[in-house]
Amino acid sequence: MRRPGRRGIAAVTLVTALTVALGVTAATAAPAPPSWDDVEQARGDVQATQLAIARIEDAARAAEQTYLEAARSAVLLGEEYHLAELALEQAEAAAGRLEQRRDAALDRAAESGARAAQLAAQLARSGSGDLTTALLTGDADDADDLLYRLGAMSSVGARSQAVMARAMQDKNTAEALTAQAELALAERERLAAEAADSLAEAITAADRAEQRLTAQQTMMGELAAQLASLTGRSEQLERDYLAGLGGDEPAPGIPAPGSPAPGGPAPSPSAPPSGPAPSPSSPPPAPGPSPSIPPPSPSPSPSTPPAPNPPSVPSPNAGAVATAISFARAQVGEPYQFGGRGPNVWDCSGLTMQAYAAAGVAIGGHSATRQYSTAAQRDRLVPYAQAQPGDLIFYSTGGATSGSKYHVTLYIGGGQMIEAPYPGKTVRIVAVRSYDRVPYVARPTP
Structure with missing residues (x-):
């Protein structure tokens, strides 16, 4: 077991650095973990040890929450x-x-x-006046007036009137379309500026989330060492335990401090997440938990909500589903990157889009919101309880069916899904989360 030595100052310095780096004010500062001096003094005292462990756990949860808040902001701005x-x-x-x-x-x-x-030249030669010269040399108002006069002249026949009317109509149409095109170009420039601003904000948010994850990982290493010193278990085991505190459930198979150390009686496994019935081809459970992203603020971008009673949707195309799932599985372990659509970096909708593109199926483009609304427009939304492998699972604020969807994943059966989660993480297979889950899944294949 590693001795702490003189590390109290280092721990205080680390907490101070994290407080500054993560923008936490004094009023909202995260719970401070115990110093190494506190840990050393707690050893041998059951009550003091329990208090020190509680402080370590609180600090770990706070560090995870700080990171997840940044991740939430990043994925929301990315979808915007x-x-x-x-x-x-x-x-x-x-x-x-x-x-x-x-x-x-x-x-x-x-x-x-x-x-x-x-026609004007012909009329001029026949004695109707030198209208050709006036038409060619006069200003726009003069030309309009002369064309009008030509159309009204009793000497102009029906065919001549049609020629004049067509000239006036074509001229007015060209002017109207020119004005509309100018407005469309101005709107395009406005939206281009908005997209550039959104891109800059999303990149900044993703960078901030990765910085907070790095700071959190540094702190977790220190906290795991402190916890191992108090419990007598390995630092890696304690790191895994602390990593599970921020998720929906504790990490499976990792006992809490005070439980038997490795080699003792095994704790009872946690209940599996609720979800659709397991598929025979379901993969084994992922090795660790998946922290859920806190709810983002609503986005003004609308999407098409499903009908109250969705129509009957056929079973998915087995071949297309197998191709999509195989493609997504091949990306497991590759890093998340905002805007990533391959070949080696991904964000959530980029992964699902390319997975089905590999099967020749278009699912709505590079946007979780758009993928959901596309499925709604095609009458391919299915209640979550009827989900089958290959369906797309969506997440939104409060699980709302309207508004934007900030996350999309690929269901693979057995209560498991493949996702590109958020900055600092990698593509992974995890248990389906219920928090913020939309009650309908999309079935891309007919």
Whole structure:
């Protein structure tokens, strides 16, 4: 067992550094862990040991919560960027279509204007006045007036009137489409600026989450060493135990301090998470727990809620599901990165999008919200209790079906899912979490 030695000052320095780095004010400062002097003095005193252990656990929970708050902000801002990017893409497409219509209208206006000029020349030669010169040299208002007068002249026949009317119509259409195209371009520029701002905010939030995770891991190493000194168990076992404190359940198979050390009677396993019936092809449980992200603030971006009574959805396509799950499994252990869509980095919707793209199935693009709304539009939402391997599980504030979805995962059966969780973590297989889970899953394949 490692002796603490003179490490009280180091522990205090570490806590101070974390407080500053994580932006915790004095009024909201995380619980301070015991110093090494406190740990040394508690040894041999059961009550003092229990109090020291409680302080260590509180500090570990607080450090985990600080990280998860940053992760929550990162995933929410990441989804806002994906939605801003989608709005920009739609605006660019709309602007492009208007520009094409404008250009075509300008071409038609030029052609009909040329025909009108030819008619004016013919009329001038027949003694109706030098209208051609006026049309070619006058300003816009003069041209409009002359075209109107030409159309009203009793000497102009039905065919001539049609030529003049078409010229006026084409000219007005070209002007209207030009104005609309200018508005569309301005909207595109506005959305481009918004998307750039959202991207910068999301990147900053992701960096902040990774910094807080690094600080948390440093603290966890110190706390695990203190806990091991008090319990006589290994530092790795205590690190695993502390890591499980922030999750939905304690880490399976890791007893709490005061329980028998390794080699003693094994604790009873925790109950499995509630969820759909296990699948025969379900993978073995993941080795550790999955901390859930605290609820993010609602996003203004809407999505299509499911019908109160979703229509009957066919069973998933077994071949496409197998391909998608196989693809996602192959990415386990690869790092999370905001905006990641492969080949070696991922965010949540990038992983699900590419997993089904490998099976030739489009599920709505690089956005959890968009993937949910796409399934709703296709009548492919299924109550969670009927989920089957290959379905997509969504998370939103309070599990709401409306509003944005800040997380999406791939269900693989047996109460397990594959996810790219949040900054600082890697793609992993974990138990399905119930907190903030949307009551419907999406079935991408018919």
